[in-house]
Amino acid sequence: MSKYKGFLPVCKEDLQTKGIKQLDFVYVLGDAYIDHPSFGAAIIGRVLEHNGYTVGIIAQPDFRNADSILSLGIPRLAFLVSSGNMDSMINHYYVSKKRRTKDAYTPGGEIGKRPDRAVIVYCNMIRKHCKDIPIIVGGIEASLRRLAHYDYWSDSFRRSILLESGADLVSYGMGEKSIVEIADALNAGINIKDITYVPGTVYKRKVLKDDFAEAIFLPTYEEMLADKKKYGDSFLIQSQNTDPINGRTLIEKYSEHCYIIQNPPALPLSEKEMDEVYNLPYMRAIHPSYKALGGIPAIEEVRFSLTSNRGCFGSCNFCSLAFHQGRIVQTRSHESLISEAEQIINMPDFKGYIHDVGGPTANFRHPACKNQLKTGACKNKKCLFPTPCKNLDADHSDYIALLRKLRSLKKVKKVFVRSGVRFDYLLADKDDAFLKELVEHHISGQLKVAPEHVSDQVLNKMGKPSFAVYKRFVAKYEKYNKEFKKNQYLVPYFMSSHPGSTLKDAVALAEYIRDTGYIPEQVQDYYPTPSTMSTVMYYTEIDPRDGKPVYVAKNPHEKALQRALIQYSNPENYDLVKEALQICGRQDLIGFGEKCLIRPRKLAKEKKDLQNTNNKSNTQKNLSHKQKISKNGKNANYIMKKKQASGKDKLNDRKRKR
Numbered sequence: 317m318s319k320y321k322g323f324l325p326v327c328k329e330d331l332q333t334k335g336i337k338q339l340d341f342v343y344v345l346g347d348a349y350i351d352h353p354s355f356g357a358a359i360i361g362r363v364l365e366h367n368g369y370t371v372g373i374i375a376q377p378d379f380r381n382a383d384s385i386l387s388l389g390i391p392r393l394a395f396l397v398s399s400g401n402m403d404s405m406i407n408h409y410y411v412s413k414k415r416r417t418k419d420a421y422t423p424g425g426e427i428g429k430r431p432d433r434a435v436i437v438y439c440n441m442i443r444k445h446c447k448d449i450p451i452i453v454g455g456i457e458a459s460l461r462r463l464a465h466y467d468y469w470s471d472s473f474r475r476s477i478l479l480e481s482g483a484d485l486v487s488y489g490m491g492e493k494s495i496v497e498i499a500d501a502l503n504a505g506i507n508i509k510d511i512t513y514v515p516g517t518v519y520k521r522k523v524l525k526d527d528f529a530e531a532i533f534l535p536t537y538e539e540m541l542a543d544k545k546k547y548g549d550s551f552l553i554q555s556q557n558t559d560p561i562n563g564r565t566l567i568e569k570y571s572e573h574c575y576i577i578q579n580p581p582a583l584p585l586s587e588k589e590m591d592e593v594y595n596l597p598y599m600r601a602i603h604p605s606y607k608a609l610g611g612i613p614a615i616e617e618v619r620f621s622l623t624s625n626r627g628c629f630g631s632c633n634f635c636s637l638a639f640h641q642g643r644i645v646q647t648r649s650h651e652s653l654i655s656e657a658e659q660i661i662n663m664p665d666f667k668g669y670i671h672d673v674g675g676p677t678a679n680f681r682h683p684a685c686k687n688q689l690k691t692g693a694c695k696n697k698k699c700l701f702p703t704p705c706k707n708l709d710a711d712h713s714d715y716i717a718l719l720r721k722l723r724s725l726k727k728v729k730k731v732f733v734r735s736g737v738r739f740d741y742l743l744a745d746k747d748d749a750f751l752k753e754l755v756e757h758h759i760s761g762q763l764k765v766a767p768e769h770v771s772d773q774v775l776n777k778m779g780k781p782s783f784a785v786y787k788r789f790v791a792k793y794e795k796y797n798k799e800f801k802k803n804q805y806l807v808p809y810f811m812s813s814h815p816g817s818t819l820k821d822a823v824a825l826a827e828y829i830r831d832t833g834y835i836p837e838q839v840q841d842y843y844p845t846p847s848t849m850s851t852v853m854y855y856t857e858i859d860p861r862d863g864k865p866v867y868v869a870k871n872p873h874e875k876a877l878q879r880a881l882i883q884y885s886n887p888e889n890y891d892l893v894k895e896a897l898q899i900c901g902r903q904d905l906i907g908f909g910e911k912c913l914i915r916p917r918k919l920a921k922e923k924k925d926l927q928n929t930n931n932k933s934n935t936q937k938n939l940s941h942k943q944k945i946s947k948n949g950k951n952a953n954y955i956m957k958k959k960q961a962s963g964k965d966k967l968n969d970r971k972r973k974r
Contacts, residue, residue: 320334320336320365320370321597322599323349323351323599323603323604324343324349324351324361324362324365324371324372324373325339325370325371325372325373325388326349326372326373326374326375326388326603326605327387327388328387328388328389330372331372331388331389336370336372338389338390338391338392339370339371339372339388339389339391339392340364340369340370340371340391340392340393340499340503341364341369341370341371341372341391341393341394341395341396341499342371342372342374342388342389342390342391342395342396343357343360343361343371343372343373343374343395343396343397343398344374344377344385344395344396344397344398344438344442345357345373345374345375345376345398345400346376346398346399346400346404346407346421346430346434346435346438346457347375347376347399347400347401347402347421347422347430347614348375348376348421348422348423348429348602348603348606348612349373349375349602349603350421350601350602350603350612350614350615351598351599351600351601351602351603352598352599352600352601352615352618352619353593353594353596353598353600353623354401354618354621354623355401355614356398356400356401356454356455356456356490356491357373357398357400357455358598359492359593359596360396360454360491360492360495361373362593362596362597362598363492363495363496363593363596364495364496364499365596366592366596367496367499367500369393369499369503371396372388372391374387374388375603376422376429376430377438377441379430379431379434379437379438379441382441382444382445383445384441385438385441385442385445386445390445390446390449391449393450393499393502393503394449394450394451394452394498394499394502394508395442395446395449395450395451395452396452396453396454396495397435397438397439397442397451397452397453397454397458397481397483398435398453398454398455398457398458399430399434399435399455399456399457399458400421400430400434400455400457401421401455401456401614402421402456402457403456403457403460403845403846404430404431404432404433404434404435404457405432405433405468405469406843406845407419407421407430408427408432409469411841411842411843412841412872413469415427418613420612420613420614421612421613421614422612423606423609423610423611423612424609424610424611425610425613432469433457433480434457435453435455435457435458435461435477435481435483436477436480436481439451439453439481439482439483440481440482443482450484450485450502450508451481451482451483451484451485452483452484452485452486452487452495452498453477453478453481453483453485453486453487454486454487454488454491454495456636456640457477458477458481458483458486458487458488459486459488459489459639459640460636460639460640460845460846460847461474461476461477461846461847462476462477462478462486462488462518462576462578462847463476463518463534463550463554463566463568463576463578463847464476464537464540464547464550464568465846465847466547466844466846466851466852466854466855467846468843468844468845468846468851468854473540473541473547473855475537475570476518476520476568476570476576478518478519478520478576479520479570479574479576484508484509484519484520485498485508485511485514485517485518485519486517486518486519487516487517488516488517488518488578488581488640489516489581489582489640489641489642490582490585490626490640490641491516491582492585492589492593493515493516493582493583493585494514494515494516494517494582497514498511498514498517501514512526512577512579513579514579514582515560515579515580515581515582515583516560516579516580516581516582517579518576518577518578518579519576519577519579520574520575520576520577521575521577522573522574522575523573524567524575528565528567528577530564530565531564531565531566531567531577532553532557532564532565532566532567533567533569534550534553534554534566534567534568534569535547535549535550536568536569536570537568537569537570538570544855544856544857544858545856545858545863547852547855547856548852548856548858548859548860548863549860550568551847551849551852551860552860552861553566554566554639554847555638555639555849556695556696557580557695558581558638558639558642558643558693559580559581559642559643559644559692559693559695560580560581560582560583560584560642560644560692561583561688561690561691561692562691562692562693562695563580563581563692564580565577565578565579565580566578581642584627584642584644584646585646586646587646587647587648587649588649590626590646590647590648590649590652591648591649591651591652594623594648594652594656595652595655600619600659600663601615602615617671618671618672619660619663619671620660620663620666620669620670620671621670621671621672621673621674621734622653622656622657622660622670622672622673622674622722623648623674623675624647624648624653624673624674624675624678624681624715624718625645625646625647625648625674625675625676625677625680625681626641626645626646626675626676627641627642627643627644627645627646627675627676627680628641628643628645628676628677628680629643629644629645629680629683629684629688629693629698629699629700630676630677630680630699630700630738630741631643631698631699631700631701631779632778632779632780633777633778633779633848633849633850633853634778634779634811634814634842634848634849634850634851635848636845636846636847636848637676639847639848641676642693643684643688643693643699644683644688644689644692644693645680645681645682645683645684647681647682650717650718650721653673653718653722654721654722654725657670657722657725657728658725661725661726661727661728666727667729668727668728668729668730669728669729669730669731669732670722670728670730670731670732671732671734672732672733672734672735673718673719673722673731673732673733673735674733674734674735674736675735676735676736677735677736677737677738677741678715678733678734678735678736678737679712679715679733679737679738679741679742679750680738680741681712681714681715681718682709682711682714683709684699684705684707684708684709685699685705685707685708685709686707686709687707698779700738700740700741700744700781701779701780701781702776702781702782703781704740704741704744708741708744710741710742710744710745710746711745712742712745712747712749712750713747713749715750716749716750716753719731719733719753719757719758720753723757730757730758730760731757731758732758732759732760733754733758733759734760734764736764736765736766737754737763737765739765739767739785739786739789740781740785740789742789743785743788743789743792748792748796751792751793751796752796752799752800755793755796755797755800755802755804756796756800756802759802759804761804761805762804762805762806762807763793763804763805763806763807764807764809765786765789765806765807765808765809766808766809767780767783767786767808767809767810768780768809768810768811768814769783769810769811769814769817769821769825770783770824770825770828771783771817771821771824771825773816773821774814774816774817774821776816777814777815777816777817777850777853777859777866778811778814778816778850779849786808790806793806808834808836809838809840810825810829810836810839810840810882811839811840811841811842812825812839812840812841812842812875812878812879812881812882813841813842813869813874813875813878813879814842814850815842815850815853815854815857815866815867815868816853816866816867816868817842817867817869817878818867818869819874819877819878819881819896819899819900820900822877822878822881822882822896823881823896823897823900823902823905825881825882826881826882826884826893826913827905827911827913829882829884830884830911830913835883835885836882836883839879839882839883841875841878841879842854849861853866853868854868854870876892877892877893877895877896877899878896880892880893880896881893881896881913884913884914890914890917893913893914894906894914894917897913897914
């Protein structure tokens, strides 16, 4: 345990206060510094500190000034570099490639405090001053770019981030085990170039000297650059080797003197190890220097939430979790979670509500099956897709027990489940006890679920269950809401333009939305992020799983058409919806019937024109009436004045006669 208290050092004054002459590690971070276990930099920093190393944080250095990278001096062992909790390109750009206006990980939500491709930029800043200092990159941005990959923003096929950044190692995945093993090796005097044996790392070599008899040689970079199908073949192999037990070393050749080698993933943390990580002395707050700048918006989502698990055997094709965290679910003990809940309860601004108890998938509280811990996750088979595996252990009893303990704590009014709930796994459980408890106790008015689409053809490309499964879930959900006399809604998430989705599929989705009466406020237009199966389909227009062609909507206008159909009731989308329906030959959905999505605008325009004509006519009548009144008023005044003048004349005549 560290002898230092408070936040990790962020400036030289902190080093002086703590009596640190030289840091062992300097962590360069794209996010603002939040010392909370929901943020990767805080976890890695505290884990290293727990193992006897000193760590300082340079959060959001001025990327226009390379000298800012030296604000804490040169570390004794290595620089650590991460873009933060999000990929910097996703953080900066919408799927339309338009610039975002807010950054939840920056003080006051200000955008532009980190560069595009932050890991590469930060490493180049370091290399400008320190040619030989080891650089270890990690986090989501580096992890998903560890091998050659398609880059959506530049629409190009890019090399491993090791080659583009000049870093020495990638620590991919969650990183607690690998970073300690790397630190111990560096501390023992081992050269960074000789640290080639750590699970969960990627390194580069000019010559292959080691024995790689068991390794898999992926298609070369040049082969993939020349033939997109080769990239699909490569990624399929990569996806089959994300397991720490049965995964093999992968080698990607760039030239005769350049190889990238990926070691198998690190072993998952045991329950005891998970407890230790989350029991470290986090301040559970943003760094005090940010308070005057408006705070950090990202803390609000997790301030009163608990992380109970990591890893996901759901393995949706558009999600990078399996590629990053792995398919073996790791959990914390009830005691650890209750202890953290008690810390939350004692926070001054706690109002009695624990906002979430979950992780990537809330209702995964143990490995998918017993075999995973012995032989690893199956290479060519998924746990839930296309249907649940016969060996799947669908059991919510542990999660139910945990939630009951948490909601029985003093000062706790409600415990919500807001992480994603995998409804196909829920239905695979023969006992409805969890669904009943969820409906009765753990929903804040609405439950968010992700059916994603209604077309089985599209769902197949997504790696999601058929739509009939979602319908079964909806029926059960409504049944138990009636049973408990609850009026709680389902908020389904839908995705447009995913590979495989045509305009006809989008129309079918719009018809389902019409029939349910649900009006989606948000729609996720498919976003091709690095290193997912769906992104490979988007780039290659081939499904790597079977080698068959996949329809992909890449044209921005067609993507806009698909998105507009999901929000057909928005008047701003009228022209796009009409165009889409005409293209699909579905003019039957344009009219006044109950099943129509939109009304004919021509008739609506004529009605509006008629209304304008009537208004104009009424205006003219009113004007004429006013003029008549005005004219009559003038005549009356004239007669009155004439009468007054006549009266005066008669009076004068009388005076003269006298």
